Amino acid sequence: MRRFVSYRARNLISTTTTSSLLAAFRFLSTLQPSSSDSMGSDYSSTPVTRDTLNPKVLNCEYAVRGEIVTLAQKLQEEIKENPGSHPFDEILYCNIGNPQSLAQQPITFFREVLALCDHPAILDKSETQGLFSADAIERAFQILDQIPGRATGAYSHSQGIKGLRDTIASGIEARDGYPVDPNDLFLTDGASPAVHMMMQLLIRSENDGILCPIPQYPLYSASIALHGGTLVPYYLDEQTGWGLEISELEQQLKTAKSKGIDVRALVVINPGNPTGQVLGEANQREIVEFCKREGLVLLADEVYQENVYVPDKKFHSFKKVSRSMGYGEKDISLVSFQSVSKGFYGECGKRGGYMEVTGFSPEVREQIYKVASVNLCSNISGQILASLIMSPPKVGDESYVSFSAEKEGILSSLARRAKTLEDALNSLEGVTCNRAEGAMYLFPRINLPDKAIKAAEAAKTAPDAFYAKRLLNATGIVVVPGSGFRQVPGTWHFRCTILPQEEKIPAIVSRLTEFHEKFMNEFRG
Numbered sequence: 359m360r361r362f363v364s365y366r367a368r369n370l371i372s373t374t375t376t377s378s379l380l381a382a383f384r385f386l387s388t389l390q391p392s393s394s395d396s397m398g399s400d401y402s403s404t405p406v407t408r409d410t411l412n413p414k415v416l417n418c419e420y421a422v423r424g425e426i427v428t429l430a431q432k433l434q435e436e437i438k439e440n441p442g443s444h445p446f447d448e449i450l451y452c453n454i455g456n457p458q459s460l461a462q463q464p465i466t467f468f469r470e471v472l473a474l475c476d477h478p479a480i481l482d483k484s485e486t487q488g489l490f491s492a493d494a495i496e497r498a499f500q501i502l503d504q505i506p507g508r509a510t511g512a513y514s515h516s517q518g519i520k521g522l523r524d525t526i527a528s529g530i531e532a533r534d535g536y537p538v539d540p541n542d543l544f545l546t547d548g549a550s551p552a553v554h555m556m557m558q559l560l561i562r563s564e565n566d567g568i569l570c571p572i573p574q575y576p577l578y579s580a581s582i583a584l585h586g587g588t589l590v591p592y593y594l595d596e597q598t599g600w601g602l603e604i605s606e607l608e609q610q611l612k613t614a615k616s617k618g619i620d621v622r623a624l625v626v627i628n629p630g631n632p633t634g635q636v637l638g639e640a641n642q643r644e645i646v647e648f649c650k651r652e653g654l655v656l657l658a659d660e661v662y663q664e665n666v667y668v669p670d671k672k673f674h675s676f677k678k679v680s681r682s683m684g685y686g687e688k689d690i691s692l693v694s695f696q697s698v699s700k701g702f703y704g705e706c707g708k709r710g711g712y713m714e715v716t717g718f719s720p721e722v723r724e725q726i727y728k729v730a731s732v733n734l735c736s737n738i739s740g741q742i743l744a745s746l747i748m749s750p751p752k753v754g755d756e757s758y759v760s761f762s763a764e765k766e767g768i769l770s771s772l773a774r775r776a777k778t779l780e781d782a783l784n785s786l787e788g789v790t791c792n793r794a795e796g797a798m799y800l801f802p803r804i805n806l807p808d809k810a811i812k813a814a815e816a817a818k819t820a821p822d823a824f825y826a827k828r829l830l831n832a833t834g835i836v837v838v839p840g841s842g843f844r845q846v847p848g849t850w851h852f853r854c855t856i857l858p859q860e861e862k863i864p865a866i867v868s869r870l871t872e873f874h875e876k877f878m879n880e881f882r883g
């Protein structure tokens with residue numbers, strides 16, 4: 359019977375269920391004493407208190423899902439409960455690189471293959487030929503043949519299914535033109551666990567430092583904090599489009615060494631988050647040379663490799679750049695992170711990715727494998743997707759034309775959205791914004807009036823968080839304050855994604871422009 363409930367009806371049921379659950383939760387919350395209440399919720403006799411928690415956990419911050427987002431969720435609830443209670447009727451989430459949460463559609467070929475792998479019983483049904491493309495069916499058969507037991511519900515090898523690693527290795531070879539050993543690949547639940555794994559392997563104590571760009575994606579500061587290391591900052595140069603200067607790396611390395619820090623690795627995010635710049639090849643060669651000279655592991659975050667929007671820039675992997683300089687396996691230690699979450703596919707919730715680990719001895723590799731095996735394996739759908747993004751349909755495959763149209767549609771729309779938002783931001787008083795050459799973000803600088811800075815101080819908040827909160831309360835637009843990514847002291851920024859649907863961009867621009875004018879009028883001298 360349930361089988362015949364229509365999609366619309368099911369949606370209605372689930373919305374109704376969710377809202378009744380929320381209502382029940384709200385009702386119960388009014389009955390339950392708050393955590394500071396002495397009745398029944400005095401936790402002082404429980405074995406763990408905030409004071410006895412691991413201080414590394416307390417030190418760790420992750421602004422992308424911080425206070426502003428919590429406020430946004432509260433406002434969303436209020437609008438739902440009481441329409442008209444705010445000067446806007448929806449929350450516009452520009453805070454996180456999560457494309458499908460903002461209505462980006464998944465790539466059909468990828469989902470067809472995933473669906474078939476997850477439910478192989480339909481592969482033999484005659485209707486399947488009409489519903490799925492021939493190359494998706496063929497790919498699903500190939501993939502299932504590579505999975506021990508042909509079951510996506512089984513654990514796999516801790517580095518990931520060997521056949522999928524072979525496919526990914528061929529994809530990287532096709533991208534870079536240099537050989538890849540499938541045994542160098544570790545398939546992971548997105549790039550985040552891979553980054554944590556490398557930090558865990560490299561950081562022995564607070565005397566170990568990791569050179570990180572500032573501004574940076576807070577996964578890095580959070581992971582370094584969680585593993586008890588020291589973040590050694592190097593500042594990207596906003597004046598030159600968030601340029602990465604070797605002289606700055608040298609200076610910061612020297613300063614860190616003078617403080618007794620053993621700097622072990624350099625993190626480079628290319629294309630950059632939150633800064634959106636795409637590194638030039640010559641600059642990448644200098645970076646490789648620097649790591650080699652200084653004996654640093656190069657941690658190359660390349661999750662935005664498909665997101666380049668300007669014709670004068672191109673993505674080059676650090677693996678390709680280092681091999682093109684004649685450096686082989688034993689010359690440079692390099693880890694490249696890739697993810698299914700970004701690009702034009704945006705499959706964040708599927709949690710897939712890999713790291714390619716080169717230039718480490720067999721003894722070290724054994725330890726990396728041991729750490730990976732503690733987690734048993736990454737999820738199999740994520741592994742399949744990682745193989746698909748590195749080996750999409752080719753010319754002549756049935757899906758090729760529709761796949762290319764979907765890909766091109768998403769990437770060209772992202773490029774238009776980036777340009778429209780960049781122009782709008784640059785037209786605001788006291789705001790300057792570098793190009794989003796790649797990735798999914800703009801990171802404008804706001805020259806806030808002194809009065810606004812004083813008001814923020816009085817409110818015990820960072821000036822850019824003060825601006826972001828006012829923006830949210832006035833317009834429903836959610837951005838992340840620059841202080842969450844770190845920035846040159848005394849400068850203020852915010853990060854705004856380019857991901858809201860294209861038809862929503864004009865509303866974002868007009869609400870932001872109106873808010874900014876009012877804000878500046880209120881606080882100007």
Ligand SMILES: Cc1ncc(COP(=O)(O)O)c(C=O)c1O
Pocket residue numbers: 455547548549550551575577627631659661696697698699706710711
């Ligand atoms: C630069 C960068 N690296 C890594 C990640 C982690 O992504 P995931 O764990 O979803 O692969 C993100 C997510 O936004 C990112 O922006």
